[in-house]
Amino acid sequence: MNISNSSTVKAAALVLSALASYSVTAKAEPWYKQSMYKGQYTELNTCTQTYPSYWQDPNPKFTKMWEGQTISNVPTTLWDEGIFALSDKYPRELVIEPKKNQPWYDAKFDALFDESTSQREKSKLAKEYIKLVYAYGLEGNIAGKGRVASRDFDTCENKYRPWFHIPFQTYDPLSGREYIRGLTREAPVTFSVQDSSGTDASTMWAVGFYNATAAYTLGEVWQEDGTAKLPKKGVRFHEGAVIIKPLFNTSTIAQIPVLAGLPSWNANISDPAYCECNVAPGSKDKDGNERKECNFIEESEQCKRNSQAWDDVKLLQFDVAVRDDRAKDTGWVYGTFVADGQRKANVKNPWEKMTWLGLMWGNDTPAKGHLAFNTPVNPRENGFSEAVINWSLVDELNKYSGSAMTRQVGHLGCNNRLNGPADNTNSSCMSCHGTASLPDSKRNTPLMISQFGEQTPECAVPLINSDTLGKDRGGDTGEIHDGINFAQIDSLYFANTGAGESFNIRVDGKSLAQPHYDFAPDKKEWISLDYSMQLSISLQQWLEWVENQQLDPNDHVLKDFRGRN
Incomplete structure (x- = not known):
């Protein structure tokens, strides 16, 4: 092949450019020496073993937590595939990255939050915004630039920037972190599929990561001593905070073809069909009453973990959350990517086989007396005011699903609000996370989805000739509770809760369950944890451990709802 002189010059220039770029990267000082970190760190490693890294962590200072349990989540002495370590050396002074590191804050994205911006322009901006956040989340966490550790998302020694985990998602035997990747068990998900089974009962396993601003x-x-300091007022994350969360699924590629070629992790999980524990007949609690819940010993016996009995889990969904003051009603932007392995079969990097599903910064709250079920009108044609959906991906996901609409992989949320395959069809990303609150003295929190307790269901429509019954988007029938009708419950769950503000529980003189905080007995509002369900659930587990230390191991139970975190 003949190569012209001009081509040779261009090729040489590209090589020199690449070498120059590599040289700059190689000489760049480690993140912990950068001024934004204010001298708080002296090395890359951010894992301190202050808190348990995973359920049944064999570190002697944690073993009392697992007393009497069947051990199934501890690696052997010959295990060589890597062991998860919790990144918990949180900055004690606020760290704010320069805007050049977080380009989604550029002024050109202001129009995304302007209601007068056309749907076409919003879609263009949303796609660019969320892809910038995704790229930021992958930097130093996957093979390539800034990579130190041998496995993707081993965050203890990220050369590019530090990422952190949340502690105490380790105490619950059913959902606690597994030891290989630090994944926690989330919700069971039943998909409508096209293979011979027709339905696919699967489980989600996930792990969340917080940048330095969020970790502050x-x-x-x-705290640095391994304890929790309960907030007495609403928590509020600072602008610049970024949270990312890859969610893995137990389904096979035959069941969900879009999983083809996506990142696949070996994990020490329990039964993929979502193991549940059954109480032995005649069991009594410490007060002599019939026990309705398994204790931790029984759960560890009946729902053992195993890294060899089941297939690897595969990346199905990747969530991002960004504190952004331009989202004037909530202060947050939530986004979701979903596996797109069929259309991206030729893409080499498995992490790039994800496609953005949508971006939202508000719930498009229904007007008074209106239902979230059909408000706004026909969002596929008319769009949302506070969200953008990538309908092309929705169609692609559903193309490989069965006919049960709300169990298709691209089912979305209430009236097609943003929700991923792992999420509930009756809610939205922000309606669920907006309930995040400090557990009260009885370990209660607001229900993250109204259907999860004795409340009027959200995203429901009244039945014909009925004053009390309605059917939600998932097709389930529910009834009105405490005089709160379907439109009123939607006005609470699809309200735009501000960053750090309490989840509102009152409507037209009626109220959902109020908190009971011992330190503030007259307080009638929930203490906000600023959209962080992980923080709420981890504090529930921490409070249970504090209480259970006074009890016999046979009385160790988790009294709280175990759900999406």
Whole structure:
């Protein structure tokens, strides 16, 4: 092949450019020496073993937590595939990255939050915004630039920037972190599929990561001595905070073809069909009453973990959350990516086989007396005011699903609000996370989805000739509770809760359950944890451990709802 002189010059220039770029990267000082970190760190490693890294962590200072349990989540002495370590050296002084590191804050994205911007322009901006956040989340966490550790998302020694985990998602035997990747068990998900089974009962396993700005807020709660300091007023993350969360699924590629070629992790999980524990007949609690819940010993026996009995889990969903003051009603932007392995079969990097599903910064709250079920009108054609959906991906996901609409992989949320395959069809990303609150003295929190307790269901429509019954988007029938009708419950769950503000529980003189905080007995509002369900659930587990230390191991139970975190 003949190569012209001009081509040779261009090729040489590209090589020199690449070498120059590599040289700059190689000489760049480690993140911990950068001025923004204010001298708080002296090395890359951010894992301190202050808190348990995973359920049944064999570190002697944690073993009392697992007393009497069947051990199934501890690696052997010959295990060589890597062991998860919790990144918990939180900054104790606020760290704010320069805007050049977080380009989604550029002024050109202001129009995304302007209601007068056309749907076409919003879609263009949303796609660019969320892809910038995704790229930021992958930097130093996957093979390539800034990579130190041998496995993707081993965050203890990220050369590019530090990422942190939340502690105490380790105490619950059913959902607690597994030891290989630090994944926690989330919700069971049944998909409508096209293979011979027709339905696919699967489980989600996930792990969340917080950048330094977000981790500073975690550090206000989780202390250097391994304890939690409960906030007495609403927590509020600072602008610049970024949270990312890859969610893995137990389904096979035959069941969900879009999983083809996506990142696949070996994990020490329990039964993929979502193991549940059954109480032995005649069991009594410490007060002599019939026990309705398994204790931790029974759960560890009946729902053992195993890294060899089941297939690897596969990346199905990747969530991002960004504190952004331009989202004037909530202060947050939530986004979701979903596996797109069929259309991206030729893409080499498995992490790039994800496609953005949508971006939202508000719930498009229904007007008074209107239902979230059909408000706004026909969002596929008319769009949302506070969200953008990538309908092309929705169609692609559903193309490989069965006919049960709300169990298709691209089912979305209430009236097609943003929700990923792992999420509930009756809610939205922000309606669920907006309930995040400090557990009260009885370990209660607001229900993250109204259907999860004795409340009027959200995203429901009244039945014909009925004053009390309605059917939600998932097709389930529910009834009105405490005189709160379907439109009123939607006005609470699809309200735009501000960053750090309490989840509103009152409507037209009626109220959902109020908190009971011992330190503030007259307080009638929930203490906000600023959209952080992980913080709420981890504090529930921490409070249970504090209480259970006074009890016999046979009385160790988790009294709280175990759900999406």
